[in-house]
Amino acid sequence: MKILKRFAVAFFAAATLGTVSSCTKGFEELNINPNQNPNVIPETLLAPALTDLVKRNMDRAMRITNELMQVHVTRDNTDEFHRYVIRSAEADYMWNGWYTQLTDFRDMYNSAVAVKSPTFMAIARICEVWTFSLLTDTFGDVPYSEALQGRAGNLQPKFDKQEDIYRDLFVKLEEANDLLKANTNLGADQAQLDPLFQGNALKWRKFGNSLYLRLLMRVSNRTDAIAPGNMSPQAKLRDMVNTRPADYPLIANNSESAIMRWSGTAPYQSPFQTWRTADFVSSSSMSEFFINNLAEWNDPRLPKWATLAGGIYKGVQSGYVPGQIPAPQSTYPAALMTEPLLGNILNYPEVQLLLAEAALRGWITGDAKAYYETGATNGITLWGLTPPTTFLSSPDVKWEATSPTATKLDQIHLQKYYALFFTDFQQWFEYRRTGHPVLPIGPGVRNNGQMPARINYPVYVQSLNQVNYQAAVADQGADDINTKVWWQL
Template sequence: MKKIKLFALSALAVTCLATSSCTKDFEELNTNPNASEAATPASLLAPALHDVVTRNNNRALRLNNELMQVHATVLNNDEIHRYVVRPGESDYMWNNWYLQRTNFVDIYNSALLTQNKSYMAIGLILDVWVTSLITDMFGDVPYSEANKGRDGVLQPKFDKQEIIYKDLFAKLEEANALLAAEIAAAEAAGKFPTLPEAEASLDPLYNGNLPLWRKFGNSLYLRLLMRTSGRPEAGAAGKIREMVETNPGFYPIFSNNEESAILRYTSTLPLVSAFTNLRDYDFNGSHGLTEFFIDNLNEMEDPRLTRWATLFGSVYSGIPSGYAAGNIPERQSTYQVALKNEPLLGNIINYAEVQFILSEAALRGYITADPKTYYDQGVTAAITMWDLGVPAGYLEKEAVAWNEAGGFEDKLEQIMLQKYFTLFFTDFQQWYEFRRTGHPVLPIGPGVQNNGLMPSRFRYPVVVQSLNGANYNAAVAEMGGDDINTKVWWDID
């Protein structure tokens, strides 16, 4: 892969371009006279995609995995596991997600100029992906006027999450139609539908395979439809039914593990893991895996334990999350150091997750199917994705077997517990799904603050208040406060 020079913006510059006010001379002062005015879509793809995935991993380790009791810190001054989330935690995600959204939008706009439908679709899919991360983290955010600093829009308005999601769905529809046309044209000409060879080599996700990009977009569509399914006005149930039952040929989705959207890390630049340069202590020395995480895997006799956790003596053992201040437990099982360079930690969305989405859709009556079928397929795929065999009789084990006699919440708990492990190190998806469903049920430790309530969002970055104050104030008034307990639009529980 060719090395590509990227124009890096400071955190303040990102905030200016995406969400706030700056001087009118900013663009002129930051123009590189030796650079092309517009980068090609192919040259933008790998660096932007890698940047988002690695930074998502970084914050999964720091934030999501503590909130969701994958691990708990053994440093008493880090209180994420006690639901203490300081405003400064927001800056990292806000700045970097908006920066790379600019690149994804540029992929689309550059492709639009030449009517390159393949890259138009790829740009749309990745724009939707990173925008969903932003709005699911914060709620109402700059969208329709965001990422337009070069056009002089330096104080963008905040759009309602409902409106944002409506447009995200429209973009995924457009991407699917564009790729359908490109694939049909290639097949009519007797060719495999792929990007040109030179461009395919710059695609680190699918090596130019357009049918797989199409499946990625539609699988992402299912994730976001399910996220909004509690809101009747979103029309999610009907759309899921159309995609899965009425018109599945037009909405292909992942059909096996190999089709999953995983940016597989390598041991050499540029596609290295977020953790490759960390000291072992920085990766697994300041926290221990929790009782919730370890005990569930132990009870299920899940073979992924051997890939994820170290032994504590001769057993796998976790520590409590949310312990009282000053009562630091002895660290026991920790992350395997090999995970620092694990290719599968580059997961964006995988086949097993899609199976659990379909299982939930069947449970809720959105599609006519047996939720057990999708559940069993999801459990199997989640294990085999890690190149592990499913033990004999595993799906009949009491801790794993589908509980046909259980009530709705019991069955939803089963689905979401398995989905929780499937989303291991997948940005903030465990937390987003917990906020949506309340599952899997997490124990509340004695040191947990915020009245024992899981945070519902992160606060807006402080810099946004000063650089885009009027629009910030309007957004806060619309949402009902800039607080970690303020519910976003789709969060109705």
């Protein structure tokens, strides 16, 4: 028992506090100078950390997000995610993986400082912010200011309030934007180790600012002066988009999207590439909600994302009554197992749809309809497809100036729902923030029909960091799936 406890403490320190680095399997041959200390070469950390993180996010999108958000429905007789059941053991995989990669991003930043590389300093900051945003949006209050200090002996970090975490995330994104203003691309040897933008500083800058846009919208139910310059989220949005757009360039087309485009060759392989085809396609069917919208719009993404069942595209009911397992219908095509675009982090359609919402709500000046239609059509062209000529006039797609704001918001978020296909937890995060798109609730749904608001903390954290865990619960609320995080109202 003592051995087990010592192992648990060591694991807690490694996963949460930054005492280990991530696995670099498959990346050894990419190190550019075997005679130089890898601890001071920031580029050796980027590809392994990014690749591991995106693979983990895709795995959880498949397992959790796509069920909660009615992309697919598991066909077995247990309480699954589509019934709004999340077991406590689900927390460990994300918590451990995200904190492990945060260690690498922090080491990358420190190494970049040592070698005087502002571009890599900025890249490290953007990756760190992205990862911490996933953590806090999933769990709420988490270790932040004292996290990643295991090497210094801090094995029981305090949990920071979510609003304080966001305040510092915005500071870090400002730092990254400033560092990238010089537009210094990485050298050729370094660029080959950047699987996202191949060393292009401007694309990294646009990604960072687009992440800034996403996170400002994430906290936009609040009006606190949380952004740098003592600005509210709404004021900072106006500053970025209307007042100083040249200072905050955003992703401007599909080619600039932040996507880990899997090549199919190790180490850049989709996590699903090694799955058995039966495991990928046989245990679930696509949901009625997911299928029916695409079919109604004659959306060309449908055959990319679903198979025919009996000559038609057909989904099953999400949240069906236990014991009444539906017959198999459309499933994921096996081709998605190696699809490069499933490695999405943040794409151009999302940016346009975020701007559409901000314009509709009056937080920025701009044409909400134009942003919306650009986002909707680029959600299709991103996949190398052509929107039907009738797409923007299809039911539930056509933008009517006289429609209520709630209707327009649902249109925006329905298109964003599809733009976020397999994008970590973003569909779920946005649903928790807005209640859109409106999802049908099946008769077998548990949890009083209430969408989970967060995931509980890992059980081992509750025991190994008990005092700080209890303080977090006292501040945030009960450690269960129905306690709302700070940005949820």
